[in-house]
Amino acid sequence: xxxxxxxxxxxxxxxxxxVNAGTTAGDIAKSISEGLFQNSLxxxxxxxxxxxxxxxxxxxxxxxxxxxxxESHEILLxxxxxxxxxxxxxxxxxxKVTIGPAIENRFYYDFDVDPPFSDEDLEKIEKRMxxxxxxxxxxxxxxxxxxDLVKLFSDIGESYKVEIIESIDQEEKLSVxxxxxxxxxxxxxxxxxxxxxxxxxxxxxxxxxxxxDSRNKMLTRIYGTSFPSKKDLKKYxxxxxxxxxxxxxxxxKTLELFEINEQVGPGLVIWYPKGATLLNTxxxxxxxxxxxxxxxxxxxxHIGKSNLWETSGHLGFYREFMFDSMKVEGDEYFIKPMNCxxxxxxxxxxxxxxxxxxxxxxxxxxxxxxxxxxxxxxLMRVRGFTQDDAHIICTPEQLNEEIVKLAQFSFDYIRKFxxxxxxxxxxxxxxxxxxxxxxxxxxxxxxxxxxLDSINAPYTIDEGGGAFYGPKIDIKIRDxxxxxxxxxxxxxxxxxxxxxxxxxxxxxxxxxxxxxxxxAIMGSLERFVGVLIENTVGDFPVWLSPVQAVVIPISEKQNxxxxxxxxxxxxxxxRAEINNKNDTxxxxxxxAELMKIPYMFIIGDREAQDKTVSIRRRKxxxxxxxxxxxxxxxxxxxxxx
Numbered sequence: 181x182x183x184x185x186x187x188x189x190x191x192x193x194x195x196x197x198x199v200n201a202g203t204t205a206g207d208i209a210k211s212i213s214e215g216l217f218q219n220s221l222x223x224x225x226x227x228x229x230x231x232x233x234x235x236x237x238x239x240x241x242x243x244x245x246x247x248x249x250x251e252s253h254e255i256l257l258x259x260x261x262x263x264x265x266x267x268x269x270x271x272x273x274x275x276k277v278t279i280g281p282a283i284e285n286r287f288y289y290d291f292d293v294d295p296p297f298s299d300e301d302l303e304k305i306e307k308r309m310x311x312x313x314x315x316x317x318x319x320x321x322x323x324x325x326x327x328d329l330v331k332l333f334s335d336i337g338e339s340y341k342v343e344i345i346e347s348i349d350q351e352e353k354l355s356v357x358x359x360x361x362x363x364x365x366x367x368x369x370x371x372x373x374x375x376x377x378x379x380x381x382x383x384x385x386x387x388x389x390x391x392x393d394s395r396n397k398m399l400t401r402i403y404g405t406s407f408p409s410k411k412d413l414k415k416y417x418x419x420x421x422x423x424x425x426x427x428x429x430x431x432x433k434t435l436e437l438f439e440i441n442e443q444v445g446p447g448l449v450i451w452y453p454k455g456a457t458l459l460n461t462x463x464x465x466x467x468x469x470x471x472x473x474x475x476x477x478x479x480x481x482h483i484g485k486s487n488l489w490e491t492s493g494h495l496g497f498y499r500e501f502m503f504d505s506m507k508v509e510g511d512e513y514f515i516k517p518m519n520c521x522x523x524x525x526x527x528x529x530x531x532x533x534x535x536x537x538x539x540x541x542x543x544x545x546x547x548x549x550x551x552x553x554x555x556x557x558x559l560m561r562v563r564g565f566t567q568d569d570a571h572i573i574c575t576p577e578q579l580n581e582e583i584v585k586l587a588q589f590s591f592d593y594i595r596k597f598x599x600x601x602x603x604x605x606x607x608x609x610x611x612x613x614x615x616x617x618x619x620x621x622x623x624x625x626x627x628x629x630x631x632l633d634s635i636n637a638p639y640t641i642d643e644g645g646g647a648f649y650g651p652k653i654d655i656k657i658r659d660x661x662x663x664x665x666x667x668x669x670x671x672x673x674x675x676x677x678x679x680x681x682x683x684x685x686x687x688x689x690x691x692x693x694x695x696x697x698x699x700a701i702m703g704s705l706e707r708f709v710g711v712l713i714e715n716t717v718g719d720f721p722v723w724l725s726p727v728q729a730v731v732i733p734i735s736e737k738q739n740x741x742x743x744x745x746x747x748x749x750x751x752x753x754x755r756a757e758i759n760n761k762n763d764t765x766x767x768x769x770x771x772a773e774l775m776k777i778p779y780m781f782i783i784g785d786r787e788a789q790d791k792t793v794s795i796r797r798r799k800x801x802x803x804x805x806x807x808x809x810x811x812x813x814x815x816x817x818x819x820x821x
Contacts, residue, residue, distance in 0.1 A: 184200040184201060184202075185200070185201040186198055186199070186200065186201070187199060187200070187201050187203075187236065187237070187238055187239050187240070188239045189203075189208060189236065189239075189240060189241075189242045190239075190240070190241045190242070191212075191241075191242060191243070192241075192243050197211070199211075199236075201235075201236070201237045201238070202235045202236070202237060203235070203236055204232060204233045204234060204235055204236070205220075205222075205223030205225060205230060205231070205232050205233075205234050205236065205242060205244065206220065206223075206232035206233055206372065208223075208236075208242055208244070209223070209232065209244045212244070216244060216246070219246040219247055219248075220232055220244050220245065220246055220372075221245050221246065221247060221249075221252045221255055221256060221371045221372075221376055222245045222251075222252065222255050222369045222370070222371065223242060223243060223244050223245055224241075224242070224243040224245060224251070225240050225241070225242055226240050226241055227241070229245070229251060229255065229369050230368075230369050231319075231321055231368055231369040231370060231372065232372045233320075233321075233372065234369075247378075247408035247409075248408075252408075253285075253407075253408075254282045255282075255369055255370065255371060256371060256376070256377065256406050256407075256408065257282035257283075257285075257286065257287040257405070257406050258280070258281065258282040258287060258366075258370065259319065259370045259371040259374075259376070259377060259406075260287060260309075260377050260380050260404065260406035261280035261281070261282065261287035261288070261289050261404070262280065262319075262357065262359065262362070262364055262366070262370065263309050263312050263313065263359070263374055263377060263380075264280070264287075264289055264305060264309055264382070264402060264404055265277050265280055265289050265291075265362065265364060266312055266359060266360065266361070266362035267305045267306075267308035267309045267312060268289070268291060268293075268305055268402075269361075269362060270308055270361070271301075271304055271305060271308055272291075272293055272301075274293070275291045275292065275293040276291065276292040276293070276337065276338060276339065276340055277289065277290075277291060277338060277340065277341070277364065278290040278291065278292065278340040278341075278344075278390065278399060279340075279344070280364075285405060285416060286383070286403055286404065286405045287403070287404055287405070287406065288401050288402060288403045288404070289401070289402055290388050290390070290399040290400070290401045291399060291400050291401075291402070292340065292390075292397065292399050292400075293400050296385065296387070296400040297385050297400050297402060298385075302382045302385065302402070305382060305402070306380075306381075306382050309380065309382075312359075312360070312374050313374050313375055313377050314375070315360070315374065315375075316373050316374055316375030317359040317360040317373060317374045317375075318359065318372065318373050319357055319358070319359045319370045319371060319372060319373055319374065320357065320358050320359070321355055321356070321357055321368055321369075321370070322355060322356055322357075322358065323353055323354065323355045324354055324355070324356060325354075326345060326350075326354055329345050329354050329356065329365065330342055330345055330346070332356075332363070333345070333365070340390070341364075341365050344365060345365065355367060355368065357370055359373075359374055360374075377406055378406075378407070378408055378409060378410075379406065379407045379408070379409055379410045379412065379413040380404060380405065380406040380407075380413070381404060381405055381406075381413060381417065382402060382403070382404040383403040383404055383405060383420070384402075384403050385400055385401060385402055385403070386400075386401045386403065387399070387400065387401065388400075388401040388554050389552070389553060389554050391552075391554075392552035392553065392554030392555055393552055393553075393554070394446075394552070394553040394554075405417075419661065422661060423661060423663075423714075425717065426660075426661070426713075426714040426715075426717050427558075427714070428558055428559055428560075428709075428710040428711075428713035428714050429558040429559075431713050431714075431717065431718040432455070432558070432559070432713065434718070434774070435454065435718050435726075435775060435776060436452050436453075436454050436455070436775075437451070437452060437454055437455035437458065437713070437718075437726070438450060438451050438452060438455040438559070439452065440558070440562075445563070446553050446556050446563065447551060447553075447556045447561070447562040447563030447564065448562070448563055448564050449559065449562060449564065449565075449706055453726075454726035454727065455709075455726070457726040457727075457755065458709065458720070458724060458726050459705065459709065461723070461724055461726075462702075462705065462708075462709070462724070463544060463705075465596070466544065466568060466593075466702075469589075469593060470542045470570070473540075473585070473589055474540055475540040475541070475542040475570060476539070476540060476541055476542070477542055477543065478522075478523065478526055478541050478542070478543050479543060479545075480516075480519055480522035480523070480526075480543060480545060481516070481522070482515060482516055482546065482548075483506075483513045483514065483515050483516060484513065484514060484516055484521065484522070485511055485512065485513055486505060486511070486512040486513065486514060488521050488525075489502070489514050489521070491521070491679055491680060492518075492520065492521045492676060492679060492680075493675065493676075493679060494517060494518070494521075495514075498517060500550070501517060501549045501550055501551070502514055502515075502517050502549070502550060503515050503548055503549075503550050515548045516545075516547050516548065517547055517548065517549050518547055518567075518569075519543055519545040519547065519567060519569045520569075520571065520673075520676060520698060521676070521680070522545075523541045523543070523569075523571045524571075524676060524680045524682060524696075526541060527539065527541070527573055527682060528680065528682065531683075531685065532683070532684040532685070532694075533684060533685045534575055534684055534685065534686050534687055534692075536684070537573060537574050537575050537578060537684060537694065538572055538573060538574035538575075538578050538582055539572070539573045539574075540570060540571075540572050540573075541570060541571050541573075542568075542569070542570040543567075543569050543570070544566050544567070544568055544569075544705065545566065545567055545569050546564060546565065546566045546567075547564075547565065547566075547567055548563060548564045549563060549565075550563065551563055558710055559706040559707055559709055559710030559713075560707050560710050560711075561707075562704075562706050562707075565704040565705065565706045565707070566704060566705040566706065567700050567703075567704055567705075568700050568701055568702045568703075568704075568705060569698075569699075569700055570698075570699045570700070571696060571697065571698060571699070572586065572696070572697040572699065573682070573694045573695070573696050573697075574694060574695050574697075575684070575686075575692070575694060575695070576623070576695060579623070579624070579627045579695055580627050580630050580631070582697070583627045583628060583630070583631035583670070583697070584630070584631040584634050584635065586631070586670055586697070586699060587631040587632055587634075587635055587637065587653065587670065588635050589701070590655060590668045590670070590699075590701050591635070591637065591655075593701050593702075594655070594657060594667060594668065594701065594702075597708075597712060597724075598715065598716070598721065599657040599658075599659075599667075599715070601657065601658035602637070602655055602656065602657060602658070603640070603655070603656040603658070603664055604632060604637055604638065604639040604640070604653065604654070604655050604656075605639060605640050605641070605642040605645070605653070605654045605655075605656075606625065606628050606629055606632070606639050606640075606641055606642065606651065606652075606653055607642035607644075607645030607646040607647075607651055607652050607653075607654060608621070608625045608641065608642070608643065608644065608645070608646050608651050609621045609625070609644065609646055609651065610644050610645075610646055610647075610648060611644050613648050614646070614648045614649075615648060615649055615674050615675045615678070616649070616650070616674030616675075620674055621646075621650075621651060621674075624650060624651050624672040624674075624695070625646075625651045628651060628652070628653050628670070628672075631653075632653065639653075642654070647671065648675070649672075649673050649674055649675035649676070650671060650672030650673050650674050650675070651671075651672050652669055652670060652671040652672065653668070653669070653670040653671075654666065654668070654669055655667050655668035655669075657711070659711060659714060659715040660714075660715050660716075661714075665707075665711045666703060667701070667702065667703050667708070667711075668699075668700065668701050668702075668703065669698070669699070669700055669703065670697065670698075670699050671697065671698040671699070672695070672696075672697055672698075673696045673697070673698055676696060677693055677694060677695070677696045678693070682694055682696065712724075718776050719776045719798070719799075720776070722778045722779070722815070722818045722819050723818075723819045723820075725755070725776070725777065725778050726755065727755055727756065727757050727775065727777045728754055728755045728756060728777070728778055728779060728815065728819070729749060729754060729755075729756040729757075729777065729778065729779035729780070729781055729815060730756065730757045730758070730759050730772050730777045730779070730780055730781070731745055731746045731749070731756060731757070731758045731759070731781045731783065731793075732758075732759050732765070732768045732769070732772070732780055732781065732782045732783070733758075733759075733760055733783050733784075733788075734765055734782065734783065734784040734785075735784075736760065736762070737785070737788075738783045738784065738785070738787075738788045739760045741783055741787075741788040741791075742758055742760060742783050742788075743758060743760075745781065745783065745793065745808055746758045748808060748812065749781075749812065752812055752816065754812070754815060754816070754819075756781075757777075759771065759772070765782075769796070772798075773798065776798065777798065778797065778798050778818075779795065779796075779797060779798070779815055780795070780796040780797075780798075781793040781794075781795060781811060782794040782795075782796060787805065790807075791807065791808055792805050792806060792807050792808070792811075793805070793806060793808065793811050795811060795814070
């Protein structure tokens with residue numbers, strides 16, 4: 181018998197172990213310490229996550245993933261999803277399983293079951309999950325031939341799994357994970373046994389179309405979460421309660437801001453007067469800031485002929501996200517998914533000299549993209565939205581200065597809305613598919629880094645994360661719950677300038693290709709407002725509040741004086757209402773608090789006689805009695821701040 185082949189395993193601290201080929205990651209954890217092994221969930225071999233029973237057959241770097249490892253949470257969530265699916269199949273054998281991924285801090289699993297699960301069903305499922313965890317069933321991975329897997333899942337009536345298998349690339353290895361009487365198609369990795377799950381909770385059910393397409397069958401989705409300890413679980417459940425309190429969809433209805441009406445269509449937003457006032461306040465500020473920073477405002481159509489989108493490449497690369505075409509006098513038109521081609525048309529309407537550059541076009545342009553109904557979510561994911569779009573067209577010599585200005589503008593603008601915590605990424609050239617010369621990519625990426633360094637904005641390199649047409653800066657904002665939201669994108673484009681043959685006449689009288697930069701600071705106005713609502717709980721700063729003040733007469737005797745003061749506020753461009761309903765003072769104050777109106781100007785007999793108001797500031801309470809002019813100045817000062 182020949183001696184076992186020896187291999188070298190390198191640990192994260194640089195220590196090396198000599199072991200037999202075929203030694204598993206779990207064996208290595210146990211050889212280091214029994215405590216490490218007991219807390220191990222999975223491993224990384226050469227930076228690839230694997231199961232603990234993964235055999236290592238060559239010299240490799242190995243990292244053991246414990247409950248404390250950041251990568252472990254996704255594995256724990258996904259393993260808990262499998263336990264939930266097993267419990268469902270035991271309790272509801274007729275249910276068909278579909279997909280069950282881990283998402284941020286949660287998991288879900290979609291089931292084809294009739295009738296849909298109830299809250300009482302969730303309690304039963306949770307109880308059965310606890311029993312499966314108590315059994316500490318081993319979770320075992322096996323690889324199969326495609327035909328064998330199709331037969332396996334066909335025999336047990338899991339038609340959705342058969343459809344998934346048939347859609348997977350022929351070259352990909354197919355594997356299943358088995359725990360007790362449950363087998364599921366899965367790439368893994370998973371925890372070694374069901375007993376590794378320590379604290380879980382099923383959260384809610386929802387409807388979800390198969391593959392997110394409304395043309396497919398409606399499934400029942402169960403959401404849940406899982407954590408290494410009950411303390412961590414409790415902390416997350418408290419977070420969910422706070423997130424629910426801040427839900428922009430609920431607040432949008434309560435504060436009479438917007439509606440998404442099924443009769444109008446999913447993903448299409450109707451803005452009520454107060455919501456439209458909020459939007460227009462943001463727009464006014466946006467316009468002012470762009471004019472001050474040298475942008476030219478443009479306006480472009482909502483539809484365009486098909487040859488425009490053929491030239492831009494959208495029909496070739498983006499067709500699945502575009503709505504179907506329409507015929508107009510024999511020509512084919514598409515509703516626009518982006519504004520860029522129109523801005524290029526404006527640039528190309530006459531010959532440009534280097535003296536004309538840089539040119540900065542900006543537009544609050546509404547675009548439309550076909551998103552599957554299953555991914556739509558309030559204002560955060562819609563089908564019609566307004567981009568705060570801009571395109572900077574410049575010479576290579578102007579590049580660094582323009583990017584510095586653009587990066588500084590982005591941070592200045594976002595901070596105005598109360599966001600001060602950012603994650604910044606520079607996404608560079610993809611490893612495979614990209615357009616443009618390598619030297620252009622290096623120059624553009626260097627300009628992005630230079631800009632961020634110049635304004636002392638720390639960033640992380642997103643290796644290979646650039647679009648195929650250019651590198652970019654992504655700025656994510658963190659809200660009051662420490663959630664991260666994609667906001668600003670500053671994106672180079674080496675593609676459209678070529679496709680549309682954009683040119684300028686250089687100082688040596690030669691035709692040159694300009695650099696083109698796409699930019700959206702808010703990303704989309706709808707999503708930005710959604711994040712703003714959740715960050716502030718709808719309690720907007722005074723300058724943004726749709727209603728900045730309400731005048732409240734104590735009784736109908738003061739109605740005329742209250743109307744006079746309300747007229748003064750209106751003349752001073754203060755957004756004010758008057759509440760002269762036949763209600764008690766307590767009811768009027770409660771209504772103003774519910775609608776989150778910052779200022780209440782209360783007028784009784786004495787105030788009416790003295791031309792004064794008693795001021796009540798939301799969250800602060802009574803501020804005192806002020807003359808009319810002084811009260812207006814107080815409010816105006818806070819708006820200016």
